[in-house]
Amino acid sequence: MPDFAQELDASGLNCPLPILRAKKMLKGLETGQVLRIVATDPGSVKDFDAFANQTGNKLLESTEEGGKYLFFIEKK
Amino acid sequence: MSDEKKLAIIATKGSLDWAYPPFILASTAAALGYDTQIFFTFYGLALLKKKLNLQVTSLGNPAMPMPMPVPVFMQAMPGMQAMMTSMMKKKMKSKGVASLEELRDLSIEAEVKMVACQMTVDLFEFDTKDFIDGIEYGGAATFFEFAGESDVCLYI
Numbered sequence: 001m002p003d004f005a006q007e008l009d010a011s012g013l014n015c016p017l018p019i020l021r022a023k024k025m026l027k028g029l030e031t032g033q034v035l036r037i038v039a040t041d042p043g044s045v046k047d048f049d050a051f052a053n054q055t056g057n058k059l060l061e062s063t064e065e066g067g068k069y070l071f072f073i074e075k076k
Numbered sequence: 077m078s079d080e081k082k083l084a085i086i087a088t089k090g091s092l093d094w095a096y097p098p099f100i101l102a103s104t105a106a107a108l109g110y111d112t113q114i115f116f117t118f119y120g121l122a123l124l125k126k127k128l129n130l131q132v133t134s135l136g137n138p139a140m141p142m143p144m145p146v147p148v149f150m151q152a153m154p155g156m157q158a159m160m161t162s163m164m165k166k167k168m169k170s171k172g173v174a175s176l177e178e179l180r181d182l183s184i185e186a187e188v189k190m191v192a193c194q195m196t197v198d199l200f201e202f203d204t205k206d207f208i209d210g211i212e213y214g215g216a217a218t219f220f221e222f223a224g225e226s227d228v229c230l231y232i
Contacts, residue, residue: 014172016104020182023107041172054108 002060002072004036005029011040011068018044019051022073026057029075034060037071044069084223085114086231090122092130092161092176097232098123099179105228106186113226114183115219117193120232121200124192124207128176131161184210191218 008025010018018039025035037048045062048071052059058074083105087098098114105112116124123130134140134151143163150156168175174182184190190211197204197213204213212218223229 012172014174016100016107016179017172017174020103020107051108 002034002074004072005033007036007038009038010044011038013039014041015043015047019047022048022051022071023055026073026075031075033075035073035075037073039069039071040067042069044071048073080109080111081228082222082226083110083112084219084226084229085112086219087114087116087120087123088118088232090119090130092132092164094232095123095128095130095176096179099176099183101230102188103179103183103186106183106188110228112183112186113189113191113222115191115193115214115223117196121192121196121202121207123176123180124190124211126206126208128180130176131157132164133157134160180208184208189222 006025006029008018008022010021013021018037018041022035022037029035039048045064048059048062051057052073056076058076060072060074061070062072063070083102085098085102087095089095098120102112102114122128132140134142134146134156135148190208191214192207192211194213194215196202
């Protein structure tokens with residue numbers, strides 16, 4: 001599991017809030033720093049992949065753990 | 077010339093349910109790096125009021141999911157719209173769906189440009205003091221100035 005600088009708990013939030021909150025937090029990070037995101041919205045799996053593809057931030061890991069989805073995104 | 081993608085939206089509807097697509101798409105597009113503009117016209121102007129008081133109705137909308145079957149003439153009874161609106165808001169909250177106020181604030185924060193249709197303001201004699209700050213007023217030509225260069229253009 002990658003090291004991370006900050007964490008976002010987006011549990012219980014629905015589209016598009018996990019993406020919007022993540023974007024906001026990434027703004028405060030430096031290039032190369034990693035944001036860990038916890039979400040429960042099943043749609044977020046595809047959405048964070050699409051977010052990374054379109055913004056250039058790197059999706060290092062996307063996993064599921066006991067009904068929760070974990071994402072590690074490295075800031076561009 | 078910027079290499080940013082552009083999204084232009086026309087928001088024409090002023091009900092609670094139809095207020096979501098413009099703000100969801102605008103805020104998300106902005107998060108993805110799109111330069112985004114929404115042009116609000118006719119009933120869409122209700123989305124710019126400082127105090128949002130949007131309602132939802134099942135009338136004329138047979139696809140509206142109902143907890144139990146209600147005959148159409150009953151759906152038209154006084155108080156039904158308010159009841160459905162409050163049920164819808166409760167449901168949205170319980171499912172973690174953002175409030176419109178929050179999505180609108182996030183859009184503004186992400187520098188989504190909002191333009192109100194001047195003609196509609198005149199037509200319905202709206203008081204611009206009732207609208208949120210930071211919006212512009214313009215007409216069809218103003219819309220095309222941005223929309224003509226957009227990559228995605230939506231009529232909602």
